[in-house]
Amino acid sequence: MPHPPSTNSTRRAPFMCTVCLLVCAMALSAATVALAQESETPAAGPAPEPAPAPAALAAPAGSASTAGAPAVPPREAGKLKPDDQVRWLRQAAQSGLLEKLDDAELTALFQSLDPLTVPRYVKDGPSGYPSYEFTMIRQERIRGVWPDKPDHMLVRVTRDPIRLYAKWLPDGAHAGQEIIYDETRRSDEMYGHLGGFLNIMPVWASLNGALARTQSNHEVRDLGTEYIAKQFLSEGEKYAQAGVTRPTRIEVKTLDGVRVVAFTYETSVGMPTFYAKKETLGLDLRHPYFRTIESYDNDGRIFERIVFQTITPKTFDDETFDPKNPAYRF
Secondary structure (H helix, E strand, C coil), rough: CCCCCCCCCCCCCCCCHHHHHHHHHHHHHHHCCCCCCCCCCCCCCCCCCCCCCCCCCCCCCCCCCCCCCCCCCCHHHHHHCCHHHHHHHHHHHHHHHHHHHHHHHHHHHHHHCCCCCCCCCCCCCCCCCEEEEEEEEECCCCCCCCCCCEEEEEEEEEEEEEEEEECCCCCCCCCCCCEEECCCCCCCCEEEEEEEEEHHHHHEEHHHHHHCCCCCCCCCCCCCCHHHHHHHHHHHHHHHCCCCCCEEEEEEEECCCCEEEEEEEEECCCCCCCCCCEEEEEEEECCCCCCEEEEECCCCCEEEEHHHEEEEECCCEEEHCCCCCCCCCC
């Protein structure tokens, strides 16, 4: 029975390492020439830089705002058949009913549902959008060290093909960094630069090389809500086999301004059989994906914390993923 996401330990995300970047500086000239040959899209003027709101979430047109509230009240939803519970939950989310409930009502509601209702709701999706922009807060324990200051990132992404632009915002760690990944150009490399005075030194770097492991355990192609939902479903069988068929705890939490229903799962086995000894995932109150995740190791130390602050469906032109975009600092 699918339950919580135990994210794969092989996840990797690309980020810049100062020492390695200086070593790579000798290759800058060749890399820049190669990029110029591949980037043929002319700059069409500065793209506006969005100001990240603390917790706003844009809903696709015609979804959450137009659905009617379910006829069955929340206190009776747990008595419905499992299939009807999934439909009820989707309608309650899209109509805005869930976010209107107080903390006690939300907790009681999700405690009353069948153990498979939330996994089926997430599986039915959508767990993301074909093209969207999001801001996120991210902290990870790298080589045993927990960062004092989290990264605050702006990410623009399309899924088919996978193309991604990410920028580290001024109020977070590694401010000023930028990366671009375009699988139609170089499927195994990304292009990026550090912040500060080193932003004049963009280089190509392998997705799985040394540079890609210096600030994160994730891979750039996994950035977004889809990956967490996928792991939630794919790792569920291991939890069921370990006898974990229900969350250890259900509560309502607000992290960095984002209010979610949080499901905590904990196993006696822990790592490395599972991605984390304990994991808490926060379900969005309007959409079937997770907005927050907190992961803890066998010693009870947090080693990962992610909050999707804003999620906005958008369409992007080719310039969005072109380092020559005048709004970027490559």
